[in-house]
Amino acid sequence: MSRAxxxxxxxxxxxxxxxxxxxxxxxxxxxxLTRDVTKADDLVQETILKAWSNIDKxxxxxxxxxxxxxxxxNAFYSALRKTRREVQDSDGAFAATLSERPAHDGRLAFGDxxxxxxxxxxxxxxxxxxxGASGFSCEEAAEMMGxxxxxxxxxxxxxxxxxxxxxxxxxxxxxxxxxDGATQAVVLRGATAAC
Amino acid sequence: MSSDRDEETPRRQAMRAQIDENLKRxxxxxxxEELPDRFxxxxxxxxxxxxxxxxxxxx
Numbered sequence: 037m038s039r040a041x042x043x044x045x046x047x048x049x050x051x052x053x054x055x056x057x058x059x060x061x062x063x064x065x066x067x068x069l070t071r072d073v074t075k076a077d078d079l080v081q082e083t084i085l086k087a088w089s090n091i092d093k094x095x096x097x098x099x100x101x102x103x104x105x106x107x108x109x110n111a112f113y114s115a116l117r118k119t120r121r122e123v124q125d126s127d128g129a130f131a132a133t134l135s136e137r138p139a140h141d142g143r144l145a146f147g148d149x150x151x152x153x154x155x156x157x158x159x160x161x162x163x164x165x166x167x168g169a170s171g172f173s174c175e176e177a178a179e180m181m182g183x184x185x186x187x188x189x190x191x192x193x194x195x196x197x198x199x200x201x202x203x204x205x206x207x208x209x210x211x212x213x214x215x216d217g218a219t220q221a222v223v224l225r226g227a228t229a230a231c
Numbered sequence: 232m233s234s235d236r237d238e239e240t241p242r243r244q245a246m247r248a249q250i251d252e253n254l255k256r257x258x259x260x261x262x263x264e265e266l267p268d269r270f271x272x273x274x275x276x277x278x279x280x281x282x283x284x285x286x287x288x289x290x
Contacts, residue, residue, distance in 0.1 A: 052278075059270050064261035073264060081273060088277050149253040150260075168251045169258035196250055205246075 052091050054100055055084060061170065062104050068165040069112055071154050083108040102172065106180045109162060116158065144203065152202035160195035167192055167231035174231035192231055 062083060066076035086107050087094070094103050153161060166177040167188065178185040 056271065056274055060262055060266060063264070063266065063270075064258055067261035067264060068258060077267060077269070080270060084270060084273055084277075088274075144249055144253055146253060146256055150257060153254075153257055164250075164254050165258055168254040196247065199250060200246075 049096060050091075051094050051096055051100055052088060055087060055104075058101055058104055059084070061101055062108060065105050065165060065170065066108055066112070068161055068169075069109065069158055071161075079108055079112055082111050086111070099176070102176055102180055105166075109180065112158070148203060149199075152199050155202055156195060156198060159191065160198060163188060163191045164195045164199075177231065189231060 059080065063076060063080045066079045066083075067073060070076045070079065083104060087104055090107075094100065153164075156164070162181070163177065166172045166180065167174060172180070174185050174188050178188045181188060183191075
């Protein structure tokens, strides 16, 4: 009965018991970064293994998701750095814009949005998912990404602007009925705000 | 409110809101991808290995 050997408090507090619950979010983040489920799953696997063996480095007072996301993104970027010498900056590489225009009611078509999102650099996808979709604060995202809060904000801005470009929104194309191109330009320039 | 820095126009806010709404959908779509068993199995293996392997005083 090996179970009896485990101290009771350790069992109760073991953050490893919370890993299973975090996996769906971790995987969603991985899919958002890689846009490839197979690669995402390999990253999640690598992250689980690292988390398991380094669990003593996790401070239970902090956010487990943030810790796991950090492990995952670090693994992702270190693998990416190896391939990047050949594939230069994907940011500008796929400059192709989308053929479909925003719908007449001014709402973005989700399919268009997804294609635009896929064309962003991983760094842009990352910052947007962290601050725009998965609910982390600017400060949390900065810590996870290992950069200053200001960098998170400016990167998020550039990423939003890039999305807008890909969606033709910067060409005076109208996202909202009744918006003129000049207003749009101002809108795009200043998309600062929070995170 | 925190809308001092370059006029935070309603239109800009609306655009951000639309982008963020779509980002949430992207993330939600990723969350809805069916979870493979491999992770549950992996955790079970890790746990089993730990229970079986040389466990002195865990700390």
